[in-house]
Amino acid sequence: MAAEPTAPPAGLPRALARRVGRQVPAALRRYRVMAWVVGVLLIALVLVAVPVKYLGGPDEPVALIGTAHGWLYAIFFLTACDLAVRARWTLKGAILVILAGTVPILSFVAERIATRKTRAGERV
Structure with a gap:
């Protein structure tokens, strides 16, 4: 399914819009x-990982998932900022x-x- 084009914000020059x-x-x-x-x-x-850890399970899932989430959140932050600038949020x-x-x-x-x-x- 193709994404619908977003209407450009009013007041922009035609080329920029x-x-x-x-x-x-x-x-x-x-x-x-x-x-x-x-x-x-x-x-x-x-x-999942934190409850398992505190119920006596291994610490590795928290370390692995937590690290992955942290690095991927940094990418999420950049993509959200990119969209905010482009869509003029x-x-x-x-x-x-x-x-x-x-x-x-x-x-x-x-x-x-x-x-x-x-x-x-x-605008969001």
């Missing part, structure tokens, strides 16, 4: 992938979306809202 419109769908796709990856890893860390919206990657399950909600609004051409 065309560039923004072409760049936003790819940035949105990268952001959505990273939001899901970070969300799944955070759920695995908080709901508000600073408040960008910060809230970025922070959503640190709360289990909230990254999925924020991703859905950001996707809907960005595809509609609205």
Whole structure:
């Protein structure tokens, strides 16, 4: 299923508006992938690895998943910032979306809202 092109923000010069419109769908796709990856890893860390560790299990899953989540969150941060700049999000919206990657399950909600609004051409 192809992503719908995002309407360029009003008030932009025509050449810049065309560039923004072409760049936003790819940035949105990268952001959505990273939001899901970070969300799944955070759920695995908080709901599986940490309880196993504190119930007397091995420490390795926490170290492995926690490290992976940390590095991938850095990539998520960059992709969210990239999308925020390209789609001209508000600073408040960008910060809230970025922070959503640190709360289990909230990254999925924020991703859905950001996707809907960005595809509609609205500012997050």
